[in-house]
Amino acid sequence: MPARIRLQRHGKKNQPFYHIVVADGRAPRDGRFIEKLGTYNPLTNPATIVLDVDKACQWLKNGAQPSETCRRILSYKGVLLKRHLQIGVEKGAISQEQADVKFNEWLQAKEAKIANVKSETENKARTVKKERLEAEKKANEAKAEAVAAKRRAAAEAEAAAKAEAEAAEASAEEAPAEEAPAAEEN
DSSP: OOEEEEEEEESSTTOOEEEEEEEETTSOTTSOOSEEEEEEETTSSSOEEEEOHHHHHHHHHTTOEEOHHHHHHHHHHTHHHHHHHHHHHHHTSSOHHHHHHHHHHHHHHHHHHHHHHHHHHHHHHHHHHHHHHHHHHHHHHHHHHHHHHHHHHHHHHHHHHHHHHHHHHHHHHHHHHHHHHHHHHO
């Protein structure tokens, strides 16, 4: 069996974290490996990939077969492009300097694209947070207005009750005073 470049799962349940390793094709997924090439964290946006490009390219040259997921990761990081350029150098189609220039141009363009994705993601998160805060402020203001209206209504009802009580007291005090002289006349 040839060597395989594949993922080795680590991390807790529902929190995967992978090591990118070169292992014998017969070895279990999380078992013995020959060499660790890097790590892959799919939980971040965009996914965090740390990879030794030169080692991966050397293993591909030696005949290691990547799994489908690792093939995509290697393509994303430019290992397959670098290997393709190295084949061109070995055949004499291009020089090593030209291959390095092409690879570095591609790498800079890729890094710029990744930086744009990160900044867009951060901006979206910032705007969503701002909108959520504004909605919360509006809801809090509406609640505060409702509470103030209830308090005003309660205060008005209490003031009206006091006024009625005072009016009743005043009328009660005036009525016995009028009746008292009338009682004396009898």
